[in-house]
Amino acid sequence: MRNINHLSYEEFLHSQIAAMTSCQPKNFNMKFLELALDGIEWFKLDRITLFPNSMILLNDGKTISVSREHIPKLDKQKFLLGNYIDYLKLLRSKQEYQIFDCESLKNSKIEPLRALYDEGARWHGIVHLELFGQTWGALAFARFSNDEPEMTQQQLKRLKLLCDTWLVYWQHSTVTRSLSHGTDKLFDENEKLLRLSKKQCTVLTFLAQGLTAKQCAKKLFLSPRTVESHKYRMMDLLELESHTELVQFALRNGLGIDG
Structure with missing residues (x-):
């Protein structure tokens, strides 16, 4: 002591x-x-x-x-x-x-x-x-x-x-x-965020707020297919396995906050 x-x-x-x-x-x-x-x-x-x-x-x-x-x-x-x-x-x-x-x-x-x-x-x-x-x-x-x-x-x-x-x-x-499931994932997540485009960050923010692909598409004047494409591309870039992991990533990094 x-x-x-x-x-x-x-x-x-x-x-x-x-x-x-x-x-x-x-x-x-x-x-x-x-x-x-x-x-x-x-x-x-x-x-x-x-x-x-x-x-x-x-x-x-x-x-x-x-x-x-x-x-x-x-x-x-x-x-x-x-x-x-x-x-x-x-x-x-x-x-x-x-x-x-x-x-x-x-x-x-x-x-x-x-x-x-x-x-x-x-x-x-x-x-x-x-x-x-x-x-x-x-x-x-x-x-x-x-x-x-x-x-x-x-x-x-x-x-x-x-x-x-x-x-x-x-x-x-x-x-x-x-x-983060008790891992060290947070260590390099700031770098991973830099891999995303501005449009992808916007899509991810809406997904983290609980919007469906169709609702995101309506807000962004995109097709639901394009939103889905963005989602799977982000999962690939961020090395994530599921929609749930993608949303958790967004919440950890403050992207789910509704301004």
């Missing part, structure tokens, strides 16, 4: 964004673990978990948890206790932040919060996260001692801004990997 406490918040956030911007989508999950450890260090936390709000404790594929070396790693099975659904309901709250001090954890009616206390947590918080106007989930964080003072309102706002930034980049990397 790097010593980054000398950085101002602006310097720290800039370093995080620079690292994410320069990271290839296929490497993002590993890079995020490094960045999350830096976040733990800067905010003086011991463990953080980023997750969606829909049955998170059972959803291994969409949960990322990071902790300091001497802190137990998150074992979700430990928290599948009794009324754990009530903990999930906390994630749906519209409150930006929810904070639980030592006594709140120890005496909570929500069993997963008491389990956190039994595990050693002495301070716990939840930051509400939204994406595209909808509740996405939350970032949960914990300290396992009372050595540090509680976070101020300004610190919580800064943590939320960092969480929002992580979420946007994480979601974008996930979509990009999905569209």
Whole structure:
């Protein structure tokens, strides 16, 4: 874990964004673990978990948890206790932040919060996260001692801004990997785009927007046969095998955006 406490918040956030911007989508999950450890260090936390709000404790594929070396790693099975659904309901709250001090954890009616206390947590918080106007989930964080003072309102706002930034980049990397089937195709796609004529790019844009060859032809004052010819020529130039791959290529490269 790097010593980054000398950085101002602006310097720290800039370093995080620079690292994410320069990271290839296929490497993002590993890079995020490094960045999350830096976040733990800067905010003086011991463990953080980023997750969606829909049955998170059972959803291994969409949960990322990071902790300091001497802190137990998150074992979700430990928290599948009794009324754990009530903990999930906390994630749906519209409150930006929810904070639980030592006594709140120890005496909570929500069993997963008491389990956190039994595990050693002495301070716990939840930051509400939204994406595209909808509740996405939350970032949960914990300290396992009372050595540090509680976070101020300004610190919580800064943590939320960092969480929002992580979420946007994480979601974008996930979509990009999905569209590219986990390969390195994006590396040379800018060069491949140069192989297409202006007319072919226009046809590809309409196809990516869901138009049929007949609809494209009507918009471009061409025959459907000519549009089909353009399509198969583009598949050949771009080394693609199907209409679906052609559309995915267009979407990855911003050609499906309706201006």
